[in-house]
Amino acid sequence: MTRFLLLLWIFGKSTFTSFAGLASLPEIRDELVAQRHWLTDEALNQAIVITRTTPGPVGVYVVSVGYMADGVSGALAGWLAMASPSLLVVLLVGYFGKRAQHPRVRSMLQCVVLASAALLVLAAIPIGRDALDGPLAIAIAVTALPLLVTRRLDTQWVIAAAAALSLVASLTGIAHA
Amino acid sequence: MAEASDGASPPRAPTLAALAGVFARYANTTFGGGSATIAVLRQQILARRRWISEAEFDLSYALSRLTPGTNLLAFCTAAGWTARRWRGALVALLAASLPCSVLAVLVTAFYAELHGNPLFQSALRGALAAAVAVMVSTAWVFAEPHVVAAPRKALLVVPCAIALSLAGHRSPVEILLLAAVAGLAWPAKPQPAETP
Numbered sequence: 213m214t215r216f217l218l219l220l221w222i223f224g225k226s227t228f229t230s231f232a233g234l235a236s237l238p239e240i241r242d243e244l245v246a247q248r249h250w251l252t253d254e255a256l257n258q259a260i261v262i263t264r265t266t267p268g269p270v271g272v273y274v275v276s277v278g279y280m281a282d283g284v285s286g287a288l289a290g291w292l293a294m295a296s297p298s299l300l301v302v303l304l305v306g307y308f309g310k311r312a313q314h315p316r317v318r319s320m321l322q323c324v325v326l327a328s329a330a331l332l333v334l335a336a337i338p339i340g341r342d343a344l345d346g347p348l349a350i351a352i353a354v355t356a357l358p359l360l361v362t363r364r365l366d367t368q369w370v371i372a373a374a375a376a377l378s379l380v381a382s383l384t385g386i387a388h389a
Numbered sequence: 390m391a392e393a394s395d396g397a398s399p400p401r402a403p404t405l406a407a408l409a410g411v412f413a414r415y416a417n418t419t420f421g422g423g424s425a426t427i428a429v430l431r432q433q434i435l436a437r438r439r440w441i442s443e444a445e446f447d448l449s450y451a452l453s454r455l456t457p458g459t460n461l462l463a464f465c466t467a468a469g470w471t472a473r474r475w476r477g478a479l480v481a482l483l484a485a486s487l488p489c490s491v492l493a494v495l496v497t498a499f500y501a502e503l504h505g506n507p508l509f510q511s512a513l514r515g516a517l518a519a520a521v522a523v524m525v526s527t528a529w530v531f532a533e534p535h536v537v538a539a540p541r542k543a544l545l546v547v548p549c550a551i552a553l554s555l556a557g558h559r560s561p562v563e564i565l566l567l568a569a570v571a572g573l574a575w576p577a578k579p580q581p582a583e584t585p
Contacts, residue, residue: 323542334555
Protein backbone atom coordinates (compact mmCIF):
# COMPACT_ATOMS: atom_id res chain seq x y z
CA MET A 213 0.00 0.00 0.00
CA THR A 214 2.81 2.38 0.91
CA ARG A 215 4.60 1.68 -2.38
CA PHE A 216 1.31 2.13 -4.27
CA LEU A 217 0.72 5.54 -2.65
CA LEU A 218 4.32 6.58 -3.22
CA LEU A 219 4.11 5.61 -6.90
CA LEU A 220 0.79 7.44 -7.18
CA TRP A 221 2.44 10.55 -5.71
CA ILE A 222 5.50 10.30 -7.99
CA PHE A 223 3.46 9.65 -11.14
CA GLY A 224 0.79 12.19 -10.18
CA LYS A 225 3.17 15.08 -9.59
CA SER A 226 4.81 14.25 -12.95
CA THR A 227 1.62 14.00 -15.01
CA PHE A 228 -0.14 16.98 -13.39
CA THR A 229 2.84 19.21 -14.24
CA SER A 230 3.50 18.03 -17.82
CA PHE A 231 1.58 18.74 -21.00
CA ALA A 232 2.31 15.80 -23.33
CA GLY A 233 2.78 12.05 -23.22
CA LEU A 234 6.51 11.76 -22.56
CA ALA A 235 6.99 15.18 -20.95
CA SER A 236 6.65 13.54 -17.53
CA LEU A 237 9.62 11.26 -18.23
CA PRO A 238 12.47 13.37 -16.70
CA GLU A 239 10.68 13.67 -13.35
CA ILE A 240 9.83 9.94 -13.27
CA ARG A 241 13.38 8.99 -14.24
CA ASP A 242 14.81 11.22 -11.53
CA GLU A 243 12.60 9.65 -8.84
CA LEU A 244 12.58 5.98 -9.85
CA VAL A 245 16.00 5.55 -11.49
CA ALA A 246 18.34 8.18 -10.05
CA GLN A 247 17.03 8.55 -6.48
CA ARG A 248 15.25 5.33 -5.46
CA HIS A 249 16.91 2.81 -7.85
CA TRP A 250 13.60 0.97 -8.30
CA LEU A 251 14.16 0.82 -12.06
CA THR A 252 17.06 0.99 -14.50
CA ASP A 253 17.40 3.24 -17.54
CA GLU A 254 17.08 0.12 -19.66
CA ALA A 255 13.70 -0.69 -18.11
CA LEU A 256 12.53 2.88 -18.66
CA ASN A 257 13.58 2.70 -22.32
CA GLN A 258 11.72 -0.60 -22.59
CA ALA A 259 8.56 1.10 -21.31
CA ILE A 260 8.90 3.76 -24.04
CA VAL A 261 9.41 1.09 -26.72
CA ILE A 262 6.28 -0.64 -25.47
CA THR A 263 4.18 2.51 -25.94
CA ARG A 264 5.50 2.72 -29.50
CA THR A 265 4.46 -0.87 -30.15
CA THR A 266 0.98 -0.55 -28.69
CA PRO A 267 -1.88 1.63 -29.97
CA GLY A 268 -3.32 4.47 -27.92
CA PRO A 269 -1.73 7.43 -26.15
CA VAL A 270 2.02 7.70 -25.61
CA GLY A 271 1.30 8.62 -21.98
CA VAL A 272 0.40 4.98 -21.31
CA TYR A 273 4.12 4.37 -20.73
CA VAL A 274 3.43 5.41 -17.10
CA VAL A 275 1.27 2.28 -16.71
CA SER A 276 4.08 0.14 -18.06
CA VAL A 277 6.60 1.79 -15.70
CA GLY A 278 4.21 1.27 -12.79
CA TYR A 279 3.87 -2.42 -13.63
CA MET A 280 7.65 -2.79 -13.73
CA ALA A 281 7.99 -1.05 -10.36
CA ASP A 282 5.21 -2.76 -8.41
CA GLY A 283 3.20 -5.20 -10.53
CA VAL A 284 -0.55 -4.69 -10.97
CA SER A 285 -0.86 -2.16 -8.11
CA GLY A 286 1.93 -0.09 -9.71
CA ALA A 287 0.10 -0.26 -13.05
CA LEU A 288 -3.07 0.94 -11.27
CA ALA A 289 -1.15 3.89 -9.80
CA GLY A 290 0.16 4.66 -13.29
CA TRP A 291 -3.33 4.53 -14.79
CA LEU A 292 -4.78 6.82 -12.11
CA ALA A 293 -1.96 9.32 -12.61
CA MET A 294 -2.32 9.16 -16.39
CA ALA A 295 -6.11 9.52 -16.51
CA SER A 296 -6.93 11.95 -13.68
CA PRO A 297 -5.35 15.19 -15.06
CA SER A 298 -7.71 14.90 -18.04
CA LEU A 299 -10.68 15.81 -15.84
CA LEU A 300 -9.26 19.35 -15.56
CA VAL A 301 -10.21 19.94 -19.20
CA VAL A 302 -13.88 20.01 -18.17
CA LEU A 303 -13.26 23.27 -16.28
CA LEU A 304 -11.64 24.79 -19.38
CA VAL A 305 -14.36 23.56 -21.75
CA GLY A 306 -17.04 24.79 -19.34
CA TYR A 307 -15.48 28.25 -19.20
CA PHE A 308 -14.49 28.73 -22.83
CA GLY A 309 -17.47 26.81 -24.21
CA LYS A 310 -19.83 29.59 -23.10
CA ARG A 311 -17.62 32.11 -24.88
CA ALA A 312 -16.76 30.00 -27.95
CA GLN A 313 -18.42 32.42 -30.37
CA HIS A 314 -16.53 35.43 -29.07
CA PRO A 315 -14.14 36.61 -31.84
CA ARG A 316 -11.14 36.56 -29.48
CA VAL A 317 -11.88 33.05 -28.19
CA ARG A 318 -12.45 31.77 -31.73
CA SER A 319 -9.16 33.32 -32.77
CA MET A 320 -7.40 31.75 -29.78
CA LEU A 321 -8.71 28.31 -30.78
CA GLN A 322 -7.67 28.88 -34.40
CA CYS A 323 -4.13 29.84 -33.38
CA VAL A 324 -3.74 26.91 -30.96
CA VAL A 325 -4.96 24.40 -33.56
CA LEU A 326 -2.64 25.87 -36.23
CA ALA A 327 0.36 25.80 -33.87
CA SER A 328 -0.55 22.23 -32.85
CA ALA A 329 -0.57 21.18 -36.50
CA ALA A 330 2.90 22.67 -37.01
CA LEU A 331 4.20 20.89 -33.90
CA LEU A 332 2.67 17.63 -35.08
CA VAL A 333 4.61 17.76 -38.35
CA LEU A 334 7.80 18.47 -36.38
CA ALA A 335 7.06 15.51 -34.08
CA ALA A 336 6.68 13.25 -37.12
CA ILE A 337 10.24 13.99 -38.30
CA PRO A 338 12.23 11.98 -35.68
CA ILE A 339 9.65 9.19 -35.76
CA GLY A 340 9.91 9.14 -39.55
CA ARG A 341 13.71 8.94 -39.42
CA ASP A 342 13.38 5.91 -37.19
CA ALA A 343 10.42 4.18 -38.85
CA LEU A 344 11.16 4.78 -42.56
CA ASP A 345 14.21 2.53 -42.59
CA GLY A 346 13.80 0.77 -45.94
CA PRO A 347 12.15 0.95 -49.37
CA LEU A 348 8.98 -0.84 -48.30
CA ALA A 349 8.46 1.40 -45.26
CA ILE A 350 8.99 4.51 -47.43
CA ALA A 351 6.60 3.16 -50.08
CA ILE A 352 3.95 2.50 -47.42
CA ALA A 353 4.22 6.05 -46.04
CA VAL A 354 4.20 7.67 -49.51
CA THR A 355 1.16 5.63 -50.61
CA ALA A 356 -0.71 6.14 -47.34
CA LEU A 357 -0.31 9.92 -47.20
CA PRO A 358 -2.57 10.91 -50.15
CA LEU A 359 -5.16 8.30 -49.12
CA LEU A 360 -5.31 9.84 -45.65
CA VAL A 361 -5.19 13.49 -46.73
CA THR A 362 -8.04 13.00 -49.20
CA ARG A 363 -9.84 10.89 -46.56
CA ARG A 364 -10.53 8.11 -49.03
CA LEU A 365 -9.83 5.46 -46.39
CA ASP A 366 -10.19 5.34 -42.62
CA THR A 367 -6.91 5.57 -40.75
CA GLN A 368 -7.33 2.16 -39.14
CA TRP A 369 -7.71 0.43 -42.51
CA VAL A 370 -4.55 2.12 -43.75
CA ILE A 371 -2.56 1.03 -40.67
CA ALA A 372 -3.95 -2.52 -40.80
CA ALA A 373 -3.15 -2.80 -44.52
CA ALA A 374 0.39 -1.47 -43.92
CA ALA A 375 0.98 -4.02 -41.14
CA ALA A 376 -0.39 -6.86 -43.31
CA LEU A 377 1.71 -5.78 -46.32
CA SER A 378 4.87 -5.63 -44.23
CA LEU A 379 4.10 -9.03 -42.73
CA VAL A 380 3.49 -10.62 -46.15
CA ALA A 381 6.68 -9.02 -47.53
CA SER A 382 8.63 -10.45 -44.62
CA LEU A 383 7.10 -13.92 -44.95
CA THR A 384 7.72 -14.10 -48.68
CA GLY A 385 11.12 -12.43 -48.49
CA ILE A 386 10.05 -9.86 -51.13
CA ALA A 387 11.35 -6.86 -49.23
CA HIS A 388 12.63 -5.84 -45.86
CA ALA A 389 10.37 -3.17 -44.36
CA MET B 390 -15.22 5.66 -46.55
CA ALA B 391 -14.26 8.25 -44.06
CA GLU B 392 -16.54 11.27 -44.50
CA ALA B 393 -20.22 10.50 -44.44
CA SER B 394 -21.78 13.67 -43.08
CA ASP B 395 -22.87 16.78 -44.89
CA GLY B 396 -21.48 18.70 -41.93
CA ALA B 397 -24.62 20.84 -41.66
CA SER B 398 -26.89 18.78 -39.39
CA PRO B 399 -26.93 19.68 -35.67
CA PRO B 400 -25.13 17.44 -33.14
CA ARG B 401 -27.00 14.38 -31.82
CA ALA B 402 -26.50 13.21 -28.21
CA PRO B 403 -25.24 9.61 -28.10
CA THR B 404 -26.19 6.97 -25.56
CA LEU B 405 -23.50 6.26 -22.96
CA ALA B 406 -23.12 2.73 -24.35
CA ALA B 407 -22.53 4.08 -27.85
CA LEU B 408 -20.06 6.64 -26.47
CA ALA B 409 -18.17 3.91 -24.61
CA GLY B 410 -18.14 1.68 -27.69
CA VAL B 411 -16.71 4.28 -30.04
CA PHE B 412 -14.07 5.62 -27.63
CA ALA B 413 -13.01 2.11 -26.56
CA ARG B 414 -12.76 0.93 -30.14
CA TYR B 415 -11.00 3.87 -31.76
CA ALA B 416 -8.92 5.36 -28.91
CA ASN B 417 -7.29 2.03 -28.15
CA THR B 418 -6.56 0.69 -31.60
CA THR B 419 -4.86 3.53 -33.48
CA PHE B 420 -1.08 3.75 -33.87
CA GLY B 421 0.74 7.07 -34.19
CA GLY B 422 0.05 8.70 -30.82
CA GLY B 423 -2.59 11.08 -29.51
CA SER B 424 -3.13 13.40 -32.46
CA ALA B 425 -3.45 10.53 -34.94
CA THR B 426 -6.01 8.93 -32.65
CA ILE B 427 -7.87 12.23 -32.32
CA ALA B 428 -8.02 12.39 -36.13
CA VAL B 429 -9.67 8.97 -36.18
CA LEU B 430 -12.08 10.00 -33.43
CA ARG B 431 -12.87 13.17 -35.38
CA GLN B 432 -14.03 11.03 -38.30
CA GLN B 433 -16.22 8.98 -36.00
CA ILE B 434 -17.78 11.49 -33.61
CA LEU B 435 -17.98 14.51 -35.92
CA ALA B 436 -18.02 13.51 -39.57
CA ARG B 437 -19.84 10.20 -39.26
CA ARG B 438 -22.03 10.42 -36.15
CA ARG B 439 -22.37 14.20 -35.52
CA TRP B 440 -22.15 13.80 -31.74
CA ILE B 441 -20.34 17.15 -31.55
CA SER B 442 -20.13 20.11 -33.93
CA GLU B 443 -17.03 21.33 -35.78
CA ALA B 444 -16.71 24.26 -33.35
CA GLU B 445 -17.05 21.93 -30.36
CA PHE B 446 -14.38 19.67 -31.82
CA ASP B 447 -11.99 22.61 -32.21
CA LEU B 448 -12.73 23.72 -28.66
CA SER B 449 -12.11 20.22 -27.26
CA TYR B 450 -8.95 19.71 -29.29
CA ALA B 451 -7.38 23.10 -28.59
CA LEU B 452 -8.11 22.98 -24.86
CA SER B 453 -6.92 19.37 -24.56
CA ARG B 454 -3.52 20.59 -25.80
CA LEU B 455 -3.44 23.09 -22.93
CA THR B 456 -4.46 20.58 -20.24
CA PRO B 457 -1.85 18.78 -18.07
CA GLY B 458 -1.30 15.08 -18.68
CA THR B 459 -2.10 13.07 -21.78
CA ASN B 460 -3.66 15.20 -24.53
CA LEU B 461 -5.64 12.33 -26.07
CA LEU B 462 -7.36 11.51 -22.78
CA ALA B 463 -8.11 15.19 -22.17
CA PHE B 464 -9.65 15.36 -25.65
CA CYS B 465 -11.80 12.28 -25.01
CA THR B 466 -12.92 13.73 -21.68
CA ALA B 467 -13.76 17.08 -23.28
CA ALA B 468 -15.65 15.45 -26.17
CA GLY B 469 -17.52 13.15 -23.77
CA TRP B 470 -18.44 16.13 -21.58
CA THR B 471 -19.62 18.08 -24.62
CA ALA B 472 -21.84 15.19 -25.74
CA ARG B 473 -23.20 13.98 -22.38
CA ARG B 474 -21.75 16.22 -19.61
CA TRP B 475 -20.14 14.52 -16.57
CA ARG B 476 -21.32 10.98 -17.26
CA GLY B 477 -20.14 11.28 -20.85
CA ALA B 478 -16.77 12.65 -19.71
CA LEU B 479 -16.19 9.76 -17.28
CA VAL B 480 -17.38 7.10 -19.73
CA ALA B 481 -15.18 8.48 -22.53
CA LEU B 482 -12.16 8.76 -20.21
CA LEU B 483 -12.55 5.19 -18.91
CA ALA B 484 -13.22 3.76 -22.36
CA ALA B 485 -10.21 5.55 -23.84
CA SER B 486 -7.74 4.74 -21.08
CA LEU B 487 -8.53 1.32 -19.58
CA PRO B 488 -8.14 -1.08 -22.56
CA CYS B 489 -4.81 0.43 -23.72
CA SER B 490 -3.54 0.30 -20.12
CA VAL B 491 -4.40 -3.38 -19.85
CA LEU B 492 -2.70 -3.95 -23.20
CA ALA B 493 0.41 -2.06 -21.99
CA VAL B 494 0.56 -4.32 -18.91
CA LEU B 495 0.24 -7.46 -21.06
CA VAL B 496 2.91 -6.31 -23.51
CA THR B 497 5.19 -5.38 -20.57
CA ALA B 498 4.67 -8.82 -19.05
CA PHE B 499 5.37 -10.60 -22.35
CA TYR B 500 7.88 -8.10 -23.71
CA ALA B 501 10.71 -10.55 -24.33
CA GLU B 502 8.50 -13.00 -26.27
CA LEU B 503 6.83 -10.34 -28.42
CA HIS B 504 9.97 -8.40 -29.27
CA GLY B 505 11.85 -11.55 -30.14
CA ASN B 506 9.12 -12.54 -32.61
CA PRO B 507 10.13 -11.58 -36.19
CA LEU B 508 6.53 -11.69 -37.48
CA PHE B 509 5.38 -9.24 -34.79
CA GLN B 510 8.33 -6.98 -35.62
CA SER B 511 7.54 -7.05 -39.36
CA ALA B 512 3.88 -6.13 -38.85
CA LEU B 513 4.90 -3.42 -36.39
CA ARG B 514 7.38 -1.85 -38.85
CA GLY B 515 4.61 -1.56 -41.45
CA ALA B 516 2.17 -0.07 -38.93
CA LEU B 517 4.74 2.49 -37.74
CA ALA B 518 5.57 3.49 -41.34
CA ALA B 519 1.86 4.18 -41.92
CA ALA B 520 1.72 6.02 -38.57
CA VAL B 521 4.21 8.60 -39.91
CA ALA B 522 1.83 9.32 -42.79
CA VAL B 523 -1.04 9.45 -40.28
CA MET B 524 0.74 12.13 -38.24
CA VAL B 525 1.46 14.33 -41.27
CA SER B 526 -2.05 13.94 -42.71
CA THR B 527 -3.55 14.62 -39.28
CA ALA B 528 -1.74 17.96 -39.15
CA TRP B 529 -3.38 18.92 -42.44
CA VAL B 530 -6.85 17.62 -41.49
CA PHE B 531 -6.80 19.72 -38.31
CA ALA B 532 -5.28 22.83 -39.87
CA GLU B 533 -7.22 22.90 -43.17
CA PRO B 534 -10.46 24.59 -41.95
CA HIS B 535 -8.42 27.32 -40.25
CA VAL B 536 -6.04 27.77 -43.19
CA VAL B 537 -9.13 28.36 -45.35
CA ALA B 538 -10.93 30.57 -42.80
CA ALA B 539 -7.92 32.58 -41.64
CA PRO B 540 -5.06 32.26 -44.17
CA ARG B 541 -3.13 35.26 -42.82
CA LYS B 542 -3.15 33.76 -39.34
CA ALA B 543 -1.94 30.44 -40.72
CA LEU B 544 0.89 32.18 -42.59
CA LEU B 545 2.02 33.79 -39.34
CA VAL B 546 1.32 31.13 -36.72
CA VAL B 547 2.68 28.03 -38.48
CA PRO B 548 6.16 29.43 -39.33
CA CYS B 549 6.40 31.08 -35.90
CA ALA B 550 5.56 27.79 -34.14
CA ILE B 551 8.19 25.95 -36.21
CA ALA B 552 10.82 28.64 -35.56
CA LEU B 553 10.10 28.73 -31.83
CA SER B 554 10.47 24.96 -31.65
CA LEU B 555 13.54 24.51 -33.86
CA ALA B 556 15.48 27.72 -33.25
CA GLY B 557 14.00 28.91 -29.96
CA HIS B 558 13.95 25.43 -28.36
CA ARG B 559 10.64 26.28 -26.68
CA SER B 560 8.53 23.44 -25.30
CA PRO B 561 5.23 22.59 -27.06
CA VAL B 562 3.14 23.96 -24.21
CA GLU B 563 5.04 27.27 -24.24
CA ILE B 564 4.43 27.55 -27.99
CA LEU B 565 0.75 26.70 -27.62
CA LEU B 566 0.31 29.24 -24.82
CA LEU B 567 2.01 31.90 -26.96
CA ALA B 568 -0.33 30.96 -29.82
CA ALA B 569 -3.30 31.29 -27.45
CA VAL B 570 -2.17 34.76 -26.32
CA ALA B 571 -1.59 35.82 -29.95
CA GLY B 572 -5.07 34.58 -30.83
CA LEU B 573 -6.69 36.50 -27.97
CA ALA B 574 -4.91 39.66 -29.09
CA TRP B 575 -5.92 39.20 -32.75
CA PRO B 576 -9.71 38.64 -32.82
CA ALA B 577 -11.29 36.59 -35.59
CA LYS B 578 -13.52 38.20 -38.20
CA PRO B 579 -17.19 38.16 -37.15
CA GLN B 580 -19.08 35.18 -38.59
CA PRO B 581 -21.90 36.03 -41.05
CA ALA B 582 -24.56 35.35 -38.38
CA GLU B 583 -22.89 37.81 -36.01
CA THR B 584 -22.92 40.68 -38.51
CA PRO B 585 -25.72 43.12 -37.65
